[in-house]
Amino acid sequence: ALLLAFNRKRGLSVSPEAPLFQTRRHLRLTARTVQWFVANLREKVGLDFRATPHSIRHGFAVELLERSGNLIAVKEVLGHKQITSTEVYTRPRRDEQRRAVDTLAYRR
Numbered sequence: 857a858l859l860l861a862f863n864r865k866r867g868l869s870v871s872p873e874a875p876l877f878q879t880r881r882h883l884r885l886t887a888r889t890v891q892w893f894v895a896n897l898r899e900k901v902g903l904d905f906r907a908t909p910h911s912i913r914h915g916f917a918v919e920l921l922e923r924s925g926n927l928i929a930v931k932e933v934l935g936h937k938q939i940t941s942t943e944v945y946t947r948p949r950r951d952e953q954r955r956a957v958d959t960l961a962y963r964r
Contacts, residue, residue, distance in 0.1 A: 859876060860876075877890050887909070891908065891909055894909055913934070917945040927939065
């Protein structure tokens with residue numbers, strides 16, 4: 857939502873078909889350029905873990921699934937053809953798996 861507002865404020869297209877990351881000339885940024893930006897920002901803010909466009913996409917998919925509970929909607933938003941691709945993106949973390957199992961131990 858913030859990036860869409862940023863694009864809208866600068867007169868860039870925010871239609872669903874428009875690239876999310878655009879140049880001032882309304883051209884799509886290359887994947888390599890986005891990777892460079894993320895790496896550069898990660899370095900500037902001093903993150904001690906690896907943040908990549910892929911990890912941002914993964915985090916988005918996990919958050920969307922947690923909030924919506926709708927795997928099919930996540931599949932469509934990510935543009936996957938197969939639901940198995942979406943399932944890979946949204947696999948629960950170990951701590952989430954542990955919590956899910958723990959819920960069984962406390963029910964009686």
